[in-house]
Amino acid sequence: DAGITQSPRHKVTETGTPVTLRCHQTENHRYMYWYRQDPGHGLRLIHYSYGVKDTDKGEVSDGYSVSRSKTEDFLLTLESATSSQTSVYFCAISADTSYNEQFFGPGTRLTVL
Amino acid sequence: LAKTTQPISMDSYEGQEVNITCSHNNIATNDYITWYQQFPSQGPRFIIQGYKTKVTNEVASLFIPADRKSSTLSLPRVSLSDTAVYYCLVGDEDSGGYQKVTFGTGTKLQVIP
Numbered sequence: 001d002a003g004i005t006q007s008p009r010h011k012v013t014e015t016g017t018p019v020t021l022r023c024h025q026t027e028n029h030r031y032m033y034w035y036r037q038d039p040g041h042g043l044r045l046i047h048y049s050y051g052v053k054d055t056d057k058g059e060v061s062d063g064y065s066v067s068r069s070k071t072e073d074f075l076l077t078l079e080s081a082t083s084s085q086t087s088v089y090f091c092a093i094s095a096d097t098s099y100n101e102q103f104f105g106p107g108t109r110l111t112v113l
Numbered sequence: 114l115a116k117t118t119q120p121i122s123m124d125s126y127e128g129q130e131v132n133i134t135c136s137h138n139n140i141a142t143n144d145y146i147t148w149y150q151q152f153p154s155q156g157p158r159f160i161i162q163g164y165k166t167k168v169t170n171e172v173a174s175l176f177i178p179a180d181r182k183s184s185t186l187s188l189p190r191v192s193l194s195d196t197a198v199y200y201c202l203v204g205d206e207d208s209g210g211y212q213k214v215t216f217g218t219g220t221k222l223q224v225i226p
Binding site: 035040041042043044045059090092101102103104105106107 | 147154155156157158159162200215216217218219
């Protein structure tokens with residue numbers, strides 16, 4: 001399996017608090033992605049990165065920010081968590097975007113009360 | 114945006130061959146067709162990818178007709194462990210040339226003993 005870890009794996013927080021999720025890879029892949037998965041919606045792309053300090057928005061980026069200061073780490077921040085952000089968050093990596101082969105992390109289950 | 118349509122769910126008995134068809138009428142010339150598998154509480158896993166005609170690996174076969182407006186994932190002799198959600202994706206190149214995949218809701222395959 002590709003070397004991708006996510007931390008924390010589970011988190012419960014309260015509305016209005018900031019939350020940061022971390023994705024760490026050991027594959028030296030250029031591209032990294034954050035998705036959220038909710039019942040009835042499948043996986044939706046939040047943000048992605050195509051290199052250190054190079055990021056762009058996905059289809060559901062409102063309320064989220066990301067940073068990538070090192071190749072191996074991609075951080076997802078919820079500046080002020082809301083209950084609508086309760087979800088399972090997956091990080092993914094890929095060496096090349098042309099072939100759509102992404103490797104996914106184990107996921108983080110976030111609950112916002 | 115490139116979009117895919119696939120059945121929401123399918124049931125199959127153990128030992129049968131399962132074919133899941135995906136339509137992608139707006140597929141672009143450069144797009145590959147990719148299928149992922151997702152088990153509960155895990156991230157999606159790449160299964161197979163193709164551009165045209167037929168591709169086969171140790172897990173599945175992918176059939177793509179000449180017009181490429183659809184594709185069929187074929188799983189030979191399914192077992193209970195093949196119960197999962199299967200996603201069909203095509204590339205979605207943005208203005209910067211980066212391929213952002215769109216997962217959709219997938220097909221939930223239930224294998225019955």
